[in-house]
Amino acid sequence: MASNPNVPPPGQNNPRRTMSGRFVSNSRDDHDQSMDMTGDVSADFPYTVHIPPTPDNQPMSEPNTPRDAYGNPVWSKDEYTSGAADANATGEPTSPSQTKKRRPLTRKVSISAGIIYSYRALALLRLVVLGFFLTWRVKNPNRDAMWLWGMSVVCELWFAFSWILDQLPKLCPVNRLTDLAVLKDKFEKPSPENPRGRPDLPGMDVFVSSADPEKEPPLITANTILSILAADYPVEKLACYLSDDGGALLSFESLAEAASFARAWVPFCRKHAIEPRNPETYFLIRGDPTKGKVRTDFVKDRRRVKREYDELKVRINGLTDSIRRRSDAYNAHEEIRAKRHQIESGADPSIPLNVPKATWMADGTHWPGTWVISGKEHSKGDHAGIIQVMLAPPSCDPVMGSNDLEENLIDTTDIDVRLPMLVYVSREKRPGYDHNKKAGAMNALVRTSAVMSNGPFILNLDCDHYIFNSLAMREAMCFMMDRGGDRICYVQFPQRFEGVDPNDRYANRNTVFFDINMRALDGLQGPVYVGTGCCFRRIALYGFDPPRGGHKKLKKKAALLAQMANDEDEFESRGLLPKQYGQSKIFVASIPVAEFAGRPLAEPGIPHGRPAGALTGPREPLDAATVAEAINVISCYYEDKTEWGGRVGWIYGSVTEDVVTGFRMHNRGWKSIYCVTKRDAFRGTAPINLTDRLHQVLRWATGSVEIFFSRNNAIFANSHMKFLQRVAYLNVGVYPFTSIFLIVYCFLPALSLFSGQFIVQNLNVTFLVYLLVISVCLCLLAILEVKWSGITLEEWWRNEQFWVIGGTSAHLAAVLQGLLKVMAGVDISFTLTSKSGAEDMDDEFADLYVVKWTALMIPPITIMIVNLIAIAVAISRTIYAVLPQWSKLLGGVFFSLWVLLYMYPFAKGLMGRRGRTPTIVYVWSGMLAIVISLLWVTISPPENSTGVATGGFNP
Ligand SMILES: O=c1ccn([C@@H]2O[C@H](COP(=O)(O)OP(=O)(O)O[C@H]3O[C@H](CO)[C@@H](O)[C@H](O)[C@H]3O)[C@@H](O)[C@H]2O)c(=O)[nH]1
Ligand SMILES: [Mn+2]
Numbered sequence: 001m002a003s004n005p006n007v008p009p010p011g012q013n014n015p016r017r018t019m020s021g022r023f024v025s026n027s028r029d030d031h032d033q034s035m036d037m038t039g040d041v042s043a044d045f046p047y048t049v050h051i052p053p054t055p056d057n058q059p060m061s062e063p064n065t066p067r068d069a070y071g072n073p074v075w076s077k078d079e080y081t082s083g084a085a086d087a088n089a090t091g092e093p094t095s096p097s098q099t100k101k102r103r104p105l106t107r108k109v110s111i112s113a114g115i116i117y118s119y120r121a122l123a124l125l126r127l128v129v130l131g132f133f134l135t136w137r138v139k140n141p142n143r144d145a146m147w148l149w150g151m152s153v154v155c156e157l158w159f160a161f162s163w164i165l166d167q168l169p170k171l172c173p174v175n176r177l178t179d180l181a182v183l184k185d186k187f188e189k190p191s192p193e194n195p196r197g198r199p200d201l202p203g204m205d206v207f208v209s210s211a212d213p214e215k216e217p218p219l220i221t222a223n224t225i226l227s228i229l230a231a232d233y234p235v236e237k238l239a240c241y242l243s244d245d246g247g248a249l250l251s252f253e254s255l256a257e258a259a260s261f262a263r264a265w266v267p268f269c270r271k272h273a274i275e276p277r278n279p280e281t282y283f284l285i286r287g288d289p290t291k292g293k294v295r296t297d298f299v300k301d302r303r304r305v306k307r308e309y310d311e312l313k314v315r316i317n318g319l320t321d322s323i324r325r326r327s328d329a330y331n332a333h334e335e336i337r338a339k340r341h342q343i344e345s346g347a348d349p350s351i352p353l354n355v356p357k358a359t360w361m362a363d364g365t366h367w368p369g370t371w372v373i374s375g376k377e378h379s380k381g382d383h384a385g386i387i388q389v390m391l392a393p394p395s396c397d398p399v400m401g402s403n404d405l406e407e408n409l410i411d412t413t414d415i416d417v418r419l420p421m422l423v424y425v426s427r428e429k430r431p432g433y434d435h436n437k438k439a440g441a442m443n444a445l446v447r448t449s450a451v452m453s454n455g456p457f458i459l460n461l462d463c464d465h466y467i468f469n470s471l472a473m474r475e476a477m478c479f480m481m482d483r484g485g486d487r488i489c490y491v492q493f494p495q496r497f498e499g500v501d502p503n504d505r506y507a508n509r510n511t512v513f514f515d516i517n518m519r520a521l522d523g524l525q526g527p528v529y530v531g532t533g534c535c536f537r538r539i540a541l542y543g544f545d546p547p548r549g550g551h552k553k554l555k556k557k558a559a560l561l562a563q564m565a566n567d568e569d570e571f572e573s574r575g576l577l578p579k580q581y582g583q584s585k586i587f588v589a590s591i592p593v594a595e596f597a598g599r600p601l602a603e604p605g606i607p608h609g610r611p612a613g614a615l616t617g618p619r620e621p622l623d624a625a626t627v628a629e630a631i632n633v634i635s636c637y638y639e640d641k642t643e644w645g646g647r648v649g650w651i652y653g654s655v656t657e658d659v660v661t662g663f664r665m666h667n668r669g670w671k672s673i674y675c676v677t678k679r680d681a682f683r684g685t686a687p688i689n690l691t692d693r694l695h696q697v698l699r700w701a702t703g704s705v706e707i708f709f710s711r712n713n714a715i716f717a718n719s720h721m722k723f724l725q726r727v728a729y730l731n732v733g734v735y736p737f738t739s740i741f742l743i744v745y746c747f748l749p750a751l752s753l754f755s756g757q758f759i760v761q762n763l764n765v766t767f768l769v770y771l772l773v774i775s776v777c778l779c780l781l782a783i784l785e786v787k788w789s790g791i792t793l794e795e796w797w798r799n800e801q802f803w804v805i806g807g808t809s810a811h812l813a814a815v816l817q818g819l820l821k822v823m824a825g826v827d828i829s830f831t832l833t834s835k836s837g838a839e840d841m842d843d844e845f846a847d848l849y850v851v852k853w854t855a856l857m858i859p860p861i862t863i864m865i866v867n868l869i870a871i872a873v874a875i876s877r878t879i880y881a882v883l884p885q886w887s888k889l890l891g892g893v894f895f896s897l898w899v900l901l902y903m904y905p906f907a908k909g910l911m912g913r914r915g916r917t918p919t920i921v922y923v924w925s926g927m928l929a930i931v932i933s934l935l936w937v938t939i940s941p942p943e944n945s946t947g948v949a950t951g952g953f954n955p
Contacts, residue, residue: 526672656703705818
C-alpha cells in the first residue's frame with residue numbers, strides 16, 4: 001500500500017461535518033448501502049493512514065530538514081551556552097511583582113509530631129521485643145517435636161526479616177501541598193517578558209497505552225482520551241498519544257469517533273466547568289448536576305451533549321459489527337473479481353482461489369494493522385507501524401466559538417474551541433523481534449512524540465485511567481517548576497479505583513500501599529513508579545543524570561548533543577549517539593530542546609532556570625517530513641544496537657517495567673514526588689473478582705522475582721539512594737519469597753493438631769507474653785498508620801487478609817515462574833487485566849461473584865480444608881478425651897482458626913454469588929470435617945489415652 005505521508009493542514013483531517021454540527025465518517029451503519037463496490041469510497045473518507053513503506057525493514061530516506069529547534073520553545077542558542085540565564089539569576093533587585101512571584105509552588109506539610117514519634121517508638125519497641133522473642137524461640141526448642149519447632153522458627157525468622165524490610169522505610173512519611181494560584185501567576189499572567197500573558201508553561205505529552213480492544217473496551221479508552229483532551233492545561237501545549245499494541249482497526253475507528261465527539265465535549269466542559277471530564281462518569285453522577293452551575297443554558301447544553309454522547313456510545317459499540325460487515329462485503333467483491341480474472345485468463349476454474357480475508361478501512365483499502373481474521377503481515381505480532389494525526393496541532397492563540405447552532409452543538413461564544421493534538425500510534429511489529437510489552441510501546445511513543453511535539457513532560461496513563469481532576473497536570477507542574485524541581489524525574493499520583501465492591505474484599509484499592517508505603521517513600525527521595533498516573537521529566541527518560549555540580553555536566557551533555565545533531569561528522573565520529581538513541585537525527589536534536597524547556601524559571605534561588613516567556617511562541621506546524629520521521633522511529637528495528645530499554649526510556653526485562661524504570665532513575669540520583677490531591681487526580685478500574693485479582697498480583701510478583709534475579713536488584717544500588725530507600729526497593733524484589741514460608745506456616749497448625757504437638761514444648765507464660773506484646777504492637781502500629789495516612793482500619797485488615805491469600809497462591813506461583821525464567825529461560829507473558837465496566841445495571845458488582853477456576857487456587861483451598869479437618873480431628877479427640885495436652889490442643893486450634901480467619905475472603909470468593917452468606921462455607925465444610933475426623937479417630941485411635949491428665953498449663 002502506497003503511503004501518503006502528507007499531513008493535511010490543520011482542520012482538514014477531521015471528519016466531515018453535518019449541518020447539525022455533528023461529524024460523520026463513513027465508518028458506520030449506513031455503510032453497506034453507500035459502499036461503492038468499485039472500491040472508490042476513499043474520496044470522502046477523512047483519514048489517510050500513515051504507515052512506513054518498510055515491510056523489508058529499510059529505514060526511510062532521511063528527511064532533509066535539519067532543525068535547530070522543534071516544538072514550542074523559542075530558544076536562543078547563545079543564551080543557552082553562555083549561561084546568561086545564570087547571570088540573570090544571581091540576585092538583581094526585585095520588583096514587588098517579582099516577590100509575589102517568588103512564593104513557593106509547593107510546600108511540605110509535616111505529620112503531627114505526636115503521631116509520628118509514637119509510631120517510630122512503637123516500631124522500635126516491636127523490633128526489640130521481636131529480637132528477644134526470636135532469641136527465646138531459638139534457645140527453647142521443642143524436644144518432643146524438633147521438626148515442628150524447626151520449621152516454625154525458620155518461618156518466624158523470615159517473617160521478622162520481611163517485617164523489618166516493610167517497616168523501616170515507613171518511618172518518615174510526608175504530605176505535600178501545591179499552590180495552583182502561584183503557578184498561574186508565574187506562567188499565565190502578563191509580565192514584561194510575556195506582555196500578552198500567553199501560557200508560558202512547558203508542553204505536556206500524554207501517553208495512553210492500550211493493547212487489546214477485547215479486554216480493554218474501546219469505550220473506556222475513548223473516555224480516557226476525552227478526559228485528556230478536555231483537561232485544564234494550555235491547549236497548544238498539550239498533545240495526546242494513544243498507543244495501540246493490538247494494531248486494531250476497532251481502536252483506530254473508535255479513537256476517530258472520540259475525536260469528533262471532542263468538538264462538542266471539550267467546549268462544553270470548558271464552558272460549564274464540568275468535573276470529571278470523562279463523559280461516562282460525568283453523566284452517571286448521582287445528585288443534582290445543576291449544583292454550582294450558573295449559566296442559564298447549562299441544562300439545555302447538557303441535554304444536547306448527553307444525547308450526542310449516547311449516540312457516540314452506540315456508534316462505538318456498533319463498530320465491531322460495521323467493520324465486519326464492511327470487510328465481508330469487500331472480501332466478497334474481491335473474490336468475485338479474482339474468480340472473473342481466473343476465468344478470463346483461461347486458468348482451470350476448479351483450482352481454489354486464495355483470496356485473503358482482509359479487514360478493510362472505510363476508504364476501501366486494507367487496514368495496515370491486525371486483521372480480524374489475522375493474515376500474513378496482519379497479525380498481532382506482525383504488522384506495519386501506523387501513525388495517524390486525528391487532531392492537528394492547534395494554533396497558539398485562542399479561537400473563540402460562536403453562537404451559530406447550525407455549526408455547533410452548543411453556544412460557544414467566548415469559549416476557546418481549540419482541541420489539543422491527538423495522535424494514533426501503533427508501532428511496527430515483526431516476528432523475530434522482542435516487542436517488550438508495555439515498555440516497548442512506551443519507548444516507541446517517547447520517540448515519536450519527541451519528533452512530533454517534544455513536550456518536556458510526559459504523563460503516562462493506562463487506557464482505563466482517566467483524568468478525574470482536570471487540574472492534575474498543573475499539580476505535577478507545581479513540583480517540576482518549583483525550586484529544586486529540575487532534580488525531579490517524575491511526579492507519581494496515587495492510583496484510585498472505581499467500581500470496587502464497598503467491602504473491597506480483595507484489597508483491590510491497595511490503600512495500604514498507596515497511602516502508607518508510597519507516602520512514606522516520598523520522605524525518602526521519592527515513591528516508586530507504579531505504571532500509571534505518573535508525570536515524567538522527558539530527559540530523565542533519556543538516561544540523563546540530574547543536574548548536579550552547578551548543572552555543568554547536564555549543560556555540557558545537552559550542548560554536545562545539540563552540536564552533534566547539527567554537525568554530521570561530529571555525530572558520526574563519536575559513534576556514541578546513534579548507539580544510545582538510534583539513527584534519528586531529528587530525535588537527537590529534540591533532546592536539548594526538551595531539556596531546556598523543562599527547566600524551572602530563572603529566578604533568585606533557582607540558578608539555572610530558563611528565562612520567562614521563552615515558551616510562549618507558536619509551535620511549528622507538522623510537516624510531511626516530520627511525520628515521516630515519526631513513523632521511522634516506531635519501526636521495530638529502530639532499537640537495534642541502541643540503549644533503548646537498557647539505559648534509555650522504559651527499562652526492559654521485567655513484566656513490572658514500571659518499578660525498574662523508576663529504580664534506574666533513583667539510582668542515578670533523581671528524586672521523585674508523590675502527589676496526593678484532595679480531589680483524586682486520576683481514576684481507573686480494578687479487577688474485582690478473585691481470579692482476575694490473583695492473576696494481577698501474580699504478574700506483579702513475577703515481575704518482582706525478575707527484578708530480584710537481575711542487575712536491578714536493590715542490593716546493587718549505588719550511593720545516590722538513601723539506605724532506607726534501598727531497603728524499600730529490596731523489599732519489592734524480596735516480598736514474593738515470603739510465600740514459601742507463609743505456605744509452610746499455614747500448614748503448621750494442622751500438622752500440630754494431627755501430631756498432638758505444638759511449635760513450642762508447652763504454652764508457657766514467656767511465650768504467650770512475647771506473642772501478646774508483638775501482636776499488640778502490630779495493632780497499635782496499624783492504628784497509628786491509619787491515623788497518619790487517612791485509610792480505614794477495615795482497609796488495613798483487608799490488606800492483611802489478602803497478604804495471606806495472595807501469599808499462598810499467586811506469590812508462590814510467581815516464585816516458581818521466576819525461577820523457571822532464571823534457570824530455563826522460559827519467557828513470561830503479560831496477561832492483561834480485563835477492564836470490563838459494570839455491564840449489569842441491576843448489580844453493579846456482578847463481576848465480583850464470577851468464579852473462574854485457576855490452578856492458583858489450589859494451595860489456599862488445600863490449606864483451608866486441611867486446617868478444617870485438623871480442627872475437627874482435635875475436637876473429636878477431645879470428645880474421646882485422648883489428647884495428651886489440652887494446652888497444645890488449644891494452641892493448635894487457635895492457630896488454625898487464625899489461618900482460617902485470614903482466608904475468609906478467599907472462601908467467600910469461591911462460593912460466588914452464594915458467598916453472600918459465606919459463614920455457610922465454613923459451617924458446612926466444618927461439619928463435613930467433623931464427620932471425616934470422627935471416622936478417622938475411630939479407625940485409628942491415638943495410643944496415649946491418658947493424655948488429659950498429664951496436660952495442662954506448665955509454665
Ligand atoms: O504488550 C502490552 C501489554 C500491556 N500494555 C498496556 O499496559 C497497561 C497495563 O496493563 P494492565 O493489564 O492494566 O495491568 P495492571 O496490573 O492493571 O497495571 C499495573 O501494572 C503494570 C505492570 O505489571 C503496569 O504496566 C501498569 O501501568 C500498572 O497500572 C495497559 O494500559 C495495557 O494496555 C501494552 O501497552 N502493551
Ligand atoms: Mn490496569
